[in-house]
Amino acid sequence: MMERGAIQAGERLPATRELAGRLGLNRTTVSAAYAVLEQSGFLEGHVGRGSFVARRDHAAGSGDSARPFDWDSILPPLARSPGTAQAVEISFANSRPSEEAFPLAEFRSLAKEVIDGAEAAEILQLGSPYGYGPLRRYLLSEASAAGIALPGDDLMITNGCQQALDLIARLFIAAREMVVVEDPVYHGLLRVFSRAKANLIPVPVDNGGIDPDLLARAVEEHRPRLIVLSPSFQNPTGYTLNLDRRKQILEIAQRCGAVVIENDIYSDLRYRGQNLPTLKELDENGQTMLLRSYSKVSFPGLRVGWIIGPRAAIARLVEIKQICDLHSDQLSQAVLLRFAESGELQRHLDRTRRAGLEKLQATLDACGRFLPRGTRFARPDGGMNLWIELPGPLISDKVLALAEERGMSFLPGNYFSENARHERGLRISFGGLSVDQIWRGIKILGDIATEELAASSGPVSFEPAAALV
Amino acid sequence: MMERGAIQAGERLPATRELAGRLGLNRTTVSAAYAVLEQSGFLEGHVGRGSFVARRDHAAGSGDSARPFDWDSILPPLARSPGTAQAVEISFANSRPSEEAFPLAEFRSLAKEVIDGAEAAEILQLGSPYGYGPLRRYLLSEASAAGIALPGDDLMITNGCQQALDLIARLFIAAREMVVVEDPVYHGLLRVFSRAKANLIPVPVDNGGIDPDLLARAVEEHRPRLIVLSPSFQNPTGYTLNLDRRKQILEIAQRCGAVVIENDIYSDLRYRGQNLPTLKELDENGQTMLLRSYSKVSFPGLRVGWIIGPRAAIARLVEIKQICDLHSDQLSQAVLLRFAESGELQRHLDRTRRAGLEKLQATLDACGRFLPRGTRFARPDGGMNLWIELPGPLISDKVLALAEERGMSFLPGNYFSENARHERGLRISFGGLSVDQIWRGIKILGDIATEELAASSGPVSFEPAAALV
Numbered sequence: 017m018m019e020r021g022a023i024q025a026g027e028r029l030p031a032t033r034e035l036a037g038r039l040g041l042n043r044t045t046v047s048a049a050y051a052v053l054e055q056s057g058f059l060e061g062h063v064g065r066g067s068f069v070a071r072r073d074h075a076a077g078s079g080d081s082a083r084p085f086d087w088d089s090i091l092p093p094l095a096r097s098p099g100t101a102q103a104v105e106i107s108f109a110n111s112r113p114s115e116e117a118f119p120l121a122e123f124r125s126l127a128k129e130v131i132d133g134a135e136a137a138e139i140l141q142l143g144s145p146y147g148y149g150p151l152r153r154y155l156l157s158e159a160s161a162a163g164i165a166l167p168g169d170d171l172m173i174t175n176g177c178q179q180a181l182d183l184i185a186r187l188f189i190a191a192r193e194m195v196v197v198e199d200p201v202y203h204g205l206l207r208v209f210s211r212a213k214a215n216l217i218p219v220p221v222d223n224g225g226i227d228p229d230l231l232a233r234a235v236e237e238h239r240p241r242l243i244v245l246s247p248s249f250q251n252p253t254g255y256t257l258n259l260d261r262r263k264q265i266l267e268i269a270q271r272c273g274a275v276v277i278e279n280d281i282y283s284d285l286r287y288r289g290q291n292l293p294t295l296k297e298l299d300e301n302g303q304t305m306l307l308r309s310y311s312k313v314s315f316p317g318l319r320v321g322w323i324i325g326p327r328a329a330i331a332r333l334v335e336i337k338q339i340c341d342l343h344s345d346q347l348s349q350a351v352l353l354r355f356a357e358s359g360e361l362q363r364h365l366d367r368t369r370r371a372g373l374e375k376l377q378a379t380l381d382a383c384g385r386f387l388p389r390g391t392r393f394a395r396p397d398g399g400m401n402l403w404i405e406l407p408g409p410l411i412s413d414k415v416l417a418l419a420e421e422r423g424m425s426f427l428p429g430n431y432f433s434e435n436a437r438h439e440r441g442l443r444i445s446f447g448g449l450s451v452d453q454i455w456r457g458i459k460i461l462g463d464i465a466t467e468e469l470a471a472s473s474g475p476v477s478f479e480p481a482a483a484l485v
Numbered sequence: 486m487m488e489r490g491a492i493q494a495g496e497r498l499p500a501t502r503e504l505a506g507r508l509g510l511n512r513t514t515v516s517a518a519y520a521v522l523e524q525s526g527f528l529e530g531h532v533g534r535g536s537f538v539a540r541r542d543h544a545a546g547s548g549d550s551a552r553p554f555d556w557d558s559i560l561p562p563l564a565r566s567p568g569t570a571q572a573v574e575i576s577f578a579n580s581r582p583s584e585e586a587f588p589l590a591e592f593r594s595l596a597k598e599v600i601d602g603a604e605a606a607e608i609l610q611l612g613s614p615y616g617y618g619p620l621r622r623y624l625l626s627e628a629s630a631a632g633i634a635l636p637g638d639d640l641m642i643t644n645g646c647q648q649a650l651d652l653i654a655r656l657f658i659a660a661r662e663m664v665v666v667e668d669p670v671y672h673g674l675l676r677v678f679s680r681a682k683a684n685l686i687p688v689p690v691d692n693g694g695i696d697p698d699l700l701a702r703a704v705e706e707h708r709p710r711l712i713v714l715s716p717s718f719q720n721p722t723g724y725t726l727n728l729d730r731r732k733q734i735l736e737i738a739q740r741c742g743a744v745v746i747e748n749d750i751y752s753d754l755r756y757r758g759q760n761l762p763t764l765k766e767l768d769e770n771g772q773t774m775l776l777r778s779y780s781k782v783s784f785p786g787l788r789v790g791w792i793i794g795p796r797a798a799i800a801r802l803v804e805i806k807q808i809c810d811l812h813s814d815q816l817s818q819a820v821l822l823r824f825a826e827s828g829e830l831q832r833h834l835d836r837t838r839r840a841g842l843e844k845l846q847a848t849l850d851a852c853g854r855f856l857p858r859g860t861r862f863a864r865p866d867g868g869m870n871l872w873i874e875l876p877g878p879l880i881s882d883k884v885l886a887l888a889e890e891r892g893m894s895f896l897p898g899n900y901f902s903e904n905a906r907h908e909r910g911l912r913i914s915f916g917g918l919s920v921d922q923i924w925r926g927i928k929i930l931g932d933i934a935t936e937e938l939a940a941s942s943g944p945v946s947f948e949p950a951a952a953l954v
Binding site: 022084085087088090091092094095110112115116118120123124127128131132136137138139140141142143174175176178179182187188204207208211241273275301302303311315316317318319326328329331332335336338339340341342343344345346347348351 | 491553554556557559560561563564579581584585587589592593596597600601605606607608609610611612643644645647648651656657673676677680710742744770771772780784785786787788795797798800801804805807808809810811812813814815816817820
């Protein structure tokens, strides 16, 4: 972390006793590690004050006598990442598909068709900020046929959904403008709008998605410019907005004149139950923009997502896209187009849904079996994520440190709000794991939670919480 | 342009006489076109006031009765693009390589190796915001061997050089901070820093690149945070900073404590003369960040560039990259790595340099032969671009309108500064054209310039101009 700059020169390290406690290690182990770091010049110890990160020479080793430029003085501090960098055997930390399930043979054969195709030279030449023409036409005609794209709508390609959010923040948000977000919410969305200096208005989600009454109140008070929602299998909770609420939310948005951003990257991953219409389809008023992506339903390493919305708004987003990176990579766009057009994407989706149902069921069964009484967990019908709330006095951050020691990890709840709330919450991402890994991983979590509850000397708290099912 | 929103509802169109004159068309042609547009509901005519763009219903055709959302009221105006959208036979408007020269057979064979390789699943899985590990290691070890990367340096992958500039603006620039740029300068660089609300300090370039005396003065007055330079075959001029000036500029930067951003995407395209060291290599102080890209030397449709700089700065840029789009597309990164490692990139570069010398020479010969007396043009030794200054009273915008009528285009000089200066200047990008197209295209330019000069009734202006060779 010092090498990466995640811990800065001059920063004080935790006391050995404190860190030992936090990591569940013996204090002498931590002391020995600090001693090694001090000998290597990484740390400076000050008796009675603790251990501090040493300021090191950037040009060290270059051998010249030039005065090195002082980058530290002009750079902002690095954001702290959650403590999931370390490799563990069973990681529930990433919301991504399993690479064992990639249809590699189909990908290989279709990618070669693209590479051998007559369009190869065009793909390799400079492209359009709107995206690769044939893919754009395909997606727009699919969306029109599905009633998602209206006649006045347009479509642009982005580097996955993350770039779509960033472009939207850059178009719509000036400093201190109001943006309604779900609470808890996808961390990458928080970071986009925080960086744009928006004022975030978190509105709680329960097992029916964001609460319309609370949304109406927040909207009345803050008159937001944007309402950003993930109606289906929301990250991090897995919750889905039911049809009634979808309609209520559109009415609220219509009354207040806010643009609705529908982050819809998981809806194709429904494993059971009825499909629900998107907000974009339900919105007769035309104030919703829909974000989709191939990342969750095919290959995350190929960065292709898209935005559907009114032509005037897309034209502005395209302008910003061109400033950001000219256009998206065309080889991946062409390969994914072939993947979709050939029907292989649909076959892959069918397989993914069958496997997804098994994984989801395993996760729910294991949670029911291993998590201690008092734990609440979501029961989604699709997606890759599921929210768990540990009973008091457990704190997910501390449980995580113990879980990593036993080869299991997840993301703690404080990662999913602007002010590190949801300290009892945690996100389990099961999409990338096998059924066996899921069982073993949730058992580790359950064991730790049970042990920690038993060891907790304080009274167990039974504070009221929203029903999470 | 109305469809795209480039001309907005309510905007007044030029009078038919004025537009006819500007485009070199008969006035009745323009009147007929206006009539068609009015019948189609695109225009509204107001007698005595002119023709105005009609406000149209975004939901037209959707058939429902919902009140459409008023996007116009919340969207900023679109930036006007230069008038080069129309297809012409010989376009000097794009600084890009010729797709006829793409080594398609080699690309196909190497891309298939990657696709069939054991690393395919890893490539398709979610990656790192630093870039695809094997490519990053390869580029960093090449840069270290060349003396470009110092021991404390790191390297990150970007979606071409455009994203590198955008990330740098987002890291270093808050509103009203000072950034020194060349004048004239690459339009995409202008837009990045304008959008970041930087105060741009334009410093003139002459045939030896940016002028160190003027730079020293500007730096003293404005204390810029960044100095952004393209020392080799600058876009749009083609000028190269000589060795003495490179050293002087680093001294100036060192005195004022500004970060130097070296935009170095053309230096591999030297067709004659001696290679010059990069600023990054010459900078013993470590305050330069180097931007490079595969776009100009291989396939622009694959978006892969990179930044080399001190580890602390790269770590911050990576943080922003993750917010922007998580990471760059991995398939293209892996294919370009194979292309470089196999030696095919080097062979392609050798061929490109031989072809580039012919194109450059044809451009210079044709300029010398066809452009009228009083025209000045750059004489670069590489790259893809060359700056021309027409003699007064010619204006490159007007010459462009006439040239497009004859099937030839370029970018006018006013495109390359913040305040639409350089009205006599224009950029010729010869990299994507054949020798025959170059001769024919420059002849059209020369013919028009000569005719317009002859037709100009006003006195020819002989205002002093910086020596451009």
